[in-house]
Amino acid sequence: MxxxxxxxxxxxxxxxxxxxxxxxxxxxxxxxxxxxxHSCIFVNRLWCRLTIPLLWEDPFSIKSPKNYRFIESYLHxxxxxxxxxxxxxxxxxDLFPSNxxxxxPRFIQRLDTHKVCNFIEKWAVTVGSTSTTKEQHSSYFxxxxxxxxxxxxxxxxxxxxxxxxxxxxxxxxxHSFEVIMFNHKEFEYFDEIFELILQxxxxxxxxxxxxxxxxxxxxxxxxxxxxxYSNCNSISSLHFLFPSYxxxxxxxxxxAQIISSQExxxxxxFGYSEFPLHHSLLSLKHSNCSNTLNxxxxxxxxxxxxxxxxxxxxxxxxxxSIHIIYCYSLDSKFIQQINNITxxxxxxxxxxxxxGEVDESLERLIQKSGDYLENFGISxxxxxxxxxxxxxxCSKIKYLGPIxxxxxxxxxxxxxxxxxxxxxxxxxxxxxNVDYSSIILKNLGQILPIKLEYMYLxxxxxxxxxxVFLKNSQNTFxxxxxxxxxxKEESGDIFSYIKEYIMKKKKVKYLAVSETFHGRNEDxxxxxxxxxxxxxxxxxxxxxxxxxxxIYDFINETY
Numbered sequence: 001m002x003x004x005x006x007x008x009x010x011x012x013x014x015x016x017x018x019x020x021x022x023x024x025x026x027x028x029x030x031x032x033x034x035x036x037x038h039s040c041i042f043v044n045r046l047w048c049r050l051t052i053p054l055l056w057e058d059p060f061s062i063k064s065p066k067n068y069r070f071i072e073s074y075l076h077x078x079x080x081x082x083x084x085x086x087x088x089x090x091x092x093x094d095l096f097p098s099n100x101x102x103x104x105p106r107f108i109q110r111l112d113t114h115k116v117c118n119f120i121e122k123w124a125v126t127v128g129s130t131s132t133t134k135e136q137h138s139s140y141f142x143x144x145x146x147x148x149x150x151x152x153x154x155x156x157x158x159x160x161x162x163x164x165x166x167x168x169x170x171x172x173x174x175h176s177f178e179v180i181m182f183n184h185k186e187f188e189y190f191d192e193i194f195e196l197i198l199q200x201x202x203x204x205x206x207x208x209x210x211x212x213x214x215x216x217x218x219x220x221x222x223x224x225x226x227x228x229y230s231n232c233n234s235i236s237s238l239h240f241l242f243p244s245y246x247x248x249x250x251x252x253x254x255x256a257q258i259i260s261s262q263e264x265x266x267x268x269x270f271g272y273s274e275f276p277l278h279h280s281l282l283s284l285k286h287s288n289c290s291n292t293l294n295x296x297x298x299x300x301x302x303x304x305x306x307x308x309x310x311x312x313x314x315x316x317x318x319x320x321s322i323h324i325i326y327c328y329s330l331d332s333k334f335i336q337q338i339n340n341i342t343x344x345x346x347x348x349x350x351x352x353x354x355x356g357e358v359d360e361s362l363e364r365l366i367q368k369s370g371d372y373l374e375n376f377g378i379s380x381x382x383x384x385x386x387x388x389x390x391x392x393x394c395s396k397i398k399y400l401g402p403i404x405x406x407x408x409x410x411x412x413x414x415x416x417x418x419x420x421x422x423x424x425x426x427x428x429x430x431x432x433n434v435d436y437s438s439i440i441l442k443n444l445g446q447i448l449p450i451k452l453e454y455m456y457l458x459x460x461x462x463x464x465x466x467x468v469f470l471k472n473s474q475n476t477f478x479x480x481x482x483x484x485x486x487x488k489e490e491s492g493d494i495f496s497y498i499k500e501y502i503m504k505k506k507k508v509k510y511l512a513v514s515e516t517f518h519g520r521n522e523d524x525x526x527x528x529x530x531x532x533x534x535x536x537x538x539x540x541x542x543x544x545x546x547x548x549x550x551i552y553d554f555i556n557e558t559y
Contacts, residue, residue: 024050034062035540056107058176060115063546071123071159072097073104077166085162089155105170110209114180117189120159124152153185157192164193168200176209178239179224187218194220201231211239213271217251225254229261236264239556240280241271241299256283263288267559271299281308285315295559297323297349299552304329310340321559323349323375325551335361338368348559349375349399351551352386362386367393375399377428377551387412391419399554401428401456405436414443421449426554430458432486441465445472452476454549458484466494470501480510482547487517495530503537510540512547 027050030036037055041048055062059070075083076097083096181187197203204210210228214221240255256279259265265288270277284293293316303309313319324330324347338345347369366373366389373394378386383404390397391412397420403413410431417424429444431437437459445468455478481502485494494515502508511534513524524530525543534541549557 020046020050023047027051027054030054052102052104053107056102056104057109058111059108060112060119061110063543069123070104071120071163073100074163074166075159076100077103077105077170078162082162082165085158089151089158103170105166106172108167108172109174110176110178111167111174112178112180112211113190113193114178114182114186116160116163117156117186120156120163121152124155124159153188157189160189161192161196164196168196168203171202173202173206174204175207177204177207178209178211178213180211180213182215187214187216187220191220194224197224198227201227204228205232206234207232208234209237210235211241213239213241215243217243222251222254225251225258229254229258233261233263235262237267238262238265239269239271241269242273242275252277253279256280259283259289260287264292265289266292267295267297268293269297269299269555270301271297272301274302274305276305276307277301278306278308281306281312284312290315290317292318294318295321295323297325297555297559298327299323299325300327302328303334304331306334307337309334309337313341313345314343316343319343320346321348322346323555323559325349325351325555326353326379328353330362330365331359332361335364338365344372345369346372348372349551349555351375351377351379353379363389366390370394371396373397374423375426375551375554377401377403379404381406384409384412387416391416395420396423398423399426399428399551400424401426402430405431405433410436410439414440414447417444418447421447424449425451425453426549427452427454428456432458432460434460434462434488438462438465441469445469445474445476448473448476450476452478454478454480454482456482456484456548458486460488461485461494463494463497467497467501470497474501474505474507476507478508480547480549481508481512482544483511483513484544485513485515487515495524499533503534503539506537506539508539510542510547512542512544514544 023046027037027040027047030040031054034055037051040051041055076099078096179190181190210232212221212225235258238258240258242251252273252275259268259280260283268284270280284290296319322345330352345368347365350366350369350373366386370393373390374396376390376394376397377400379402380386381404384406387403387409397416400417400420403409405413413429417427427448429440431440440457440459441461442465461483483494483498494513498511498513502511511524515522523544525541531541
């Protein structure tokens with residue numbers, strides 16, 4: 001241990017900037033902890049210079065109501081001719097900052113078209129509603145605060161195109177690109193940037209992570225897919241979510257070509273497909289994938305028409321992780337294909353929706369998975385039988401839930417939790433029934449592990465039961481705790497117990513609490529006085545939906 005004087009000297013050097021390599025490691029440790037990173041920029045110039053790239057590599061993912069106006073810092077980089085295109089919407093050029101401390105566009109690493117469109121639309125409304133006097137707010141505002149929907153759409157298109165033009169002109173080479181389009185407007189916005197990308201292939205030439213999620217086929221989607229496999233072979237993570245109702249040609253064939261063109265593909269997700277995935281799966285054995293691909297995720301896939309599963313899997317030499325999430329047709333034909341795979345079938349995740357009866361095929365799948373299985377959930381009336389199978393064959397569950405509960409399965413769930421405490425990190429419990437909620441709160445606290453990464457409790461809470469749970473769980477530290485209270489009637493204040501056993505004991509790092517009563521939602525995040533009180537105890541209050549993690553989020557973040 002360093003003497004006190006030496007320790008002080010080391011700290012002094014660290015904060016004065018004499019140890020830049022060590023400072024950089026410290027700052028990198030706070031990657032994605034945006035609140036801490038924001039504090040780091042005020043330490044000194046060196047800390048600021050090292051922190052700014054992390055804050056600006058993916059600003060469209062930072063969830064903050066005050067965050068929209070960073071777009072104006074990007075627009076500063078437009079030339080005068082491009083700025084003039086805003087004259088139809090902006091009273092004056094005060095929208096564009098006169099100077100900026102950094103060239104922010106060159107730090108961008110990740111772009112999600114859905115988030116970009118959403119941010120720009122919200123920013124446009126914010127700008128449009130800004131007061132007309134500097135004394136009240138600022139002089140940034142759209143000329144007509146009552147813009148028609150078509151005018152607002154045109155303004156949004158102009159901003160989107162301008163931003164992508166700025167990124168391209170600054171020589172940005174993206175690391176991650178997600179093309180997500182759920183409605184007609186987002187397809188129109190994508191068309192605005194599509195031609196720019198075609199003319200500037202270096203913009204996405206080096207992407208390592210690519211996601212294509214869309215609900216209809218357009219010519220530009222097909223053209224973009226063709227462009228991708230012709231110009232990018234560096235993808236290591238590929239997510240492809242199909243429109244479930246379209247025929248397999250040409251989208252599935254394009255995906256097969258993208259797969260075949262990659263040199264280092266490590267992770268692939270197939271989502272929402274009801275057709276056979278014939279070309280896509282066979283492309284796994286005819287490409288470089290056999291010695292690189294280690295993770296496959298099937299998400300809402302119908303295995304009923306897939307007949308080449310074993311043929312493809314037998315060529316994958318380094319496959320370590322298979323995830324089946326709310327898929328269909330897990331029947332004897334599917335199990336026979338699994339049995340025909342000569343290599344270990346390392347099923348890490350199994351989340352089941354409606355199944356009907358649990359037959360011998362599903363039992364063989366769970367038995368075959370054994371201790372490979374780490375993530376499990378069931379939204380099915382047969383949860384009792386499935387929980388018994390998990391208790392019998394799988395002892396290394398890390399992520400558990402949600403589980404459909406009934407009178408019998410609730411006690412099986414509690415027994416399972418007690419049996420897997422040495423591995424359990426994520427726990428999700430939904431129990432709207434008052435009696436089930438009471439049983440859980442009275443019995444859960446004493447069987448929790450010493451530490452949980454994440455726990456979500458969606459219950460109908462009786463305050464006395466909550467007190468029992470919080471008292472019994474005092475030995476457990478929960479990094480992220482999310483509580484949703486579905487109140488059926490007027491009841492006591494749960495916050496007095498949360499304050500006593502969570503805030504004062506500092507047993508949680510991130511907390512979100514939402515209460516629903518007669519259709520009215522109350523989120524702790526918006527109760528500012530309480531939020532400040534929690535902050536004084538080093539507990540960060542987040543919005544309910546910002547802390548909520550579904551299984552798709554978990555798989556995305558973990559694998």
